[in-house]
Amino acid sequence: MAFFVLSLIFRVLSRGCQRSYLDLCLLVRTFEMNHDKDTYIGYVEMAVGVGAILGPAIASFLYDFVGYVGTFVFFSGVxxxxxILSKIRIPNTLNERTADKTITQLDNDQTTETEKQSLKQIESEGKVYSELKYIDSFKDSESFILLLTACFSVVFTLYIEAILAIQLYKIYGVQQNLVGLFFLSASFLYVIGAPLASWLAKYIHKRYIILIALIIMVFQSFLEGPSQILGMPQSLLMVSIGVSLLGFGLSLAQVPLLSELIEVLEKKNRYYSNQISDRSSSLFNSMFNLGNLIAPIVASVINDMYGYVFTCDFMMIIATIYCMLFYxxxxxGRKLD
Known part of the structure; x- marks a missing residue:
């Protein structure tokens, strides 16, 4: 029992550190590389996907040879x-960039003509910016919906993790040690979806990309059941495809969401740009984690009361309603640039 409690504590700490580190990565990328946020957010999310693929694979390999303790020690060493590398390299790199950016702020090649004109106009008008508070992001209707979408995009995709293993074992006879293979394809598609979202953002508005991702989430739940409401037969192939779409839909939504959230606040021309990146990245990750908390609880409760297929149908209907709300x-009725 003591080992179980200790494992839970380590799990909470590791998850908190993981999301905090990701928050800092997103903050640096969105502030230092403000001219091309979508691309660099895509790189960060792609790295997350690669880690999701390599982590379990390496851990399984090591576990067979050195056991649990050896695996734990290995990853602790990593x-x-x-x-150590972060302590040595990252601060110096950021300090150099900050110094260069201060000296050549207006002449930097990454500064667009629009940004130069805005800076000159602000200087001439003596514009005073106000501090961006966390509550301000929730008071703005557009920002609030985007944050809500960051939460629900996780709920609509990751809810299946809490209930899939039992369904695969009971209904389809899949051995429990093979369930992880179903999520491996989701990790691969997560890696593909992140750079694809960055590329699409160059040609279509980010809100359309988010809407496409939400529609994919509806289709995902439809296949994962498969949907009993729509009279679909039981099919392991359909379930496999649905689970694979999990990673694709989630990454396709996450990349443009943060970038769009930052731009919505920047267009207000009211807050400091560094505070916008800081607060937005923090709130974005908080809503992401809230979705991680809600998803298994809701899925487990509905699954216990009404069963697996009903849970997938329920999520499909809720995701459909949310698609319409987002649209x-x-x-x-909005003129999107």
Whole structure:
């Protein structure tokens, strides 16, 4: 029992550190590389996907040879090396960039003509910016819907993790040690979806990309059941495809969401740009984690009361309703650049 409690504590700490580190990565990329946020957010999310693929594979390989303790010590060593490299390299790199950016702020090649004109106009007008508070992001209707979408995009995709293993074992006879293979394809598609979202953002508005991702989530739940409401037969192939779409839909939504959230606040021309990147990255990750908390709880409760297939149908219906909410609040009747 003591080992179980200790494992839970380590799990909470590791998850908190993981999301905190990701928050800092997103903050640096969105502030230092403000001219091309979508691309660099895509790189960060792609790295997350690669880690999701390599982590379980390496852990399984090591576990067969050195056991649990050896695997734990190995990954602890990897983290320790990462800490040392971060301490040595990252601060110096950021300080150099900050110094260069201060000296050549207006003449920097990455500064667009629009940004130069805005800076000159601000200087001439003596514009005073106000501090961006976390509550301000929730007061703005567009920002609030985007944050809500960051949460629900996780709920609509990752809810299946809490209930899939039992369904595969009971209904389809899949051995429990093979369940992880179903999520491996989702990790591969997560890696593909992140850079694809960055590329699409160059040609279509980010809100359309988010809407496409939400529609994919509806289709994902339809296949994962497969849907009993729509009279679909039981099919392991359909379930496999649905689970694979999990990673694709999630990454396709996450990349443009943060970038769009930052741009919505920047267009207000009211807050400091560094605070916008800081607060937006923090809130984005908080809503992501809230979705991680809600998803298994909701899925487990509904699954215990009504069963696996009903849970997937329920999520499919809720995701459909949210698609319409997103469309009519952030797209319909708006002139999107």
């Amino acid at each position: 983290v320790f090396v990462g800490i 009519f609040t952030l797209i319909f």
